[in-house]
Amino acid sequence: MRFQNKVAIVTGGAGGIGETTARLFAEEGASVVIADLSGKGQDVSDALNERGLETCYMRTDVTKEEEVIRMVKQTVQRYGRVDSLFAGAGIASDGPADQVDLDVWERTIEVNLTGVFLCNKHAIKQMLMQGYGGTIVNCGSVHSHVGKARVAAYAASKGGVEMLTKSTAVAYASKGIRVNAVCPGYIHTNLISGLDERIVNVLIGQHPIGRLGTTEEVAKAVLFLASDDASFITGTSLLVDGGYTAV
Template sequence: MDRLIGKIALVTGAAQGIGLAVAQAFASEGAVVFAGDVQTGKEAEGIKPVRLDVSSSDDWQSVVAEIIATHGRIDVLVNNAGIVACYEPVHGTDIESWQRVLAVNLTGSFLGMQAVLPFMRRAKQGSIINFSSIWGNVGVPGAAAYNAAKGGVRNMTKNAAVTYAPENVRVNSVHPGLIRTPLVEAQSDDMNGGIIASTPMGRMGTPHEVAAGCVFLASDEASFVTGSELVIDGGYLAQ
């Protein structure tokens, strides 16, 4: 289990759910993982929790400076942190909710890339994995802010991929469907049931199934993969 051996990685939203599964999977494959979150995570072998509010430029600069001071480089960034916060359509979304959802889901990924890119470009190598969603590809009634943010992540990823490909910095997006996480479990049974009913595989995915895809994108096995969308959704978008 050494697909990421020696790599230095930063994973956001890593205190629970998909982010925690990604951090654990990376560590099990030999990476040194900094697990960023606004919540206090648990330290484990290969995983160091760090406080990181992804909507704060100061937090990003502080965390990345710590990683560079300790290890001299950063090889992988996983921009996983995200919130829904508001399930309303455009006409029912207040500006505060709109701004908060975009600040975490879209601006957070932007700030993360800005923070690590100088070091990846200097090293002429790096892998950035941005979390979009199936709702970054297609519309869903309500959740206008989340739809907008995840659609923005999708195209921002492609922009970065073509911009930094000549410097061997790869940027890809991951598009999960309904995954069994605390965020999803807080949604109504009717909402989750409707998505499951529209999913050909007829079930939720697990965080570990998503983490497995991230291990590939972070590894040297994906050395010719950039600007791609890794869809992990049980067939939802195939319809």
Template sequence: MSNAPFGGGNPPVTPVALVTGGDSGIGRAVAVKLAEQGMDVGVTWHRDLAGAEKTAREVREKGHRCAVAQLDLADLPGGVDVIGALADELGRVDVLVNCAGTGTSTRLLDLEHSTVQQVLDVDLIGPFLCSQNVARRMIAQGTGGRIVNITSVHEHQPRVGAAPYCAAKGGLGLLTQVMALELAEYGITANSVAPGEIATPMTDQEDTDVAKVDRPGIPLGRPGDAREVAAVVAFLAGPESSYTTGASWVVDGGMLRMGPQAASHLTSDSWRRP
């Protein structure tokens, strides 16, 4: 992409992207991909400072600046101030990718309120507040921008044992559509990316060669690589997606298309347990 903000600029400036949860997995892949596309990058981390520093090194190896900050999305609303601080450090913000997330593997009847609240804060309320903070800055800059929310296939379909996660991701998907409507007049687009099974630390598959993993229930026969998700995010974060907003981009190897087949080919009741 060109080194210019989405609304132009004289003289041209290097665009800045902020990526939450950029210390590993999809977040790291997104940060590095956006640097390859010509952006300076700010990344947040929750517990893995070493991981965030590794991401920063990879971004800098691409020839771009990288700022790093700790962000706990369960500490709301104050924690979101970190997003503004990163934008200030890097001088502007043109892209926000809400990637940080958490989940559960607990049946509905066994869930505690505190667990539900934490998942909703991290996966829904946090991205809402981060987007609000960044959108206000983008409007003040007057050059438009991009917001990309990482949801999940569970934005669209439920999963046993993941009630708060599904509720949050479904909510984030619809929130993205409202954002697309309300922010369009400012040249800001909002889209969601809904990954299926991706080889990341969250799925206990860090550094896994996805070509060597057998997944018969996924049409493409394997999990996804985080870089395959990052490629879709990069398109939505760049100038070539200027007429694309309010959509959910599924990256799942065909998983969501398997509903009727899964129903007819299951051979036990094991799906009833997380």
């Protein structure tokens, strides 16, 4: 119960890593705001509430500042504070630089980087007003650290998350706000499940551990970074990648 009497916001909480992270936060005692564009977030919240856990769903477009401001404001109105943010909302995109349409580039940066920035910005504003610190975990990627031929926009966005995390961590460390990133390798989600088996096997082969990761493995890393167990850790990236970046 590391998060008993704490309040956590999880963006992208309607599925995948975000959904699992929201569940683990709630299971460890937090009141959890599940923020997502998808109405499935309500189903996730309802299922957790039926188990006696405290969650709510807030429809939020993280690329729109007014919606992020509203998300934080409504969280405080409902629960009184914000202790932790997991900025997990993101989208995938594919293609080398000469084949990426401008609208794909702009949308990828908008969701994966600008969305993380806006959530950091307004969570930090609230944490500063509260005066007792807080924790932020941003969702990076192995492609925050290594390039790949066909992920120009995605890698740029996730590389930006890495440096945003470091800069923000340095800026607010003296205020008791810790900012870190979790950087997953390829994780077994519904997106992966829909791929051709040959492609999945290629992805597995890129991880020395010999398999894809699970959402639970990433979510546990998020909770570690958000908890007092990581009280002397800020400005770092925790790679949860089965050895992908060690090759």
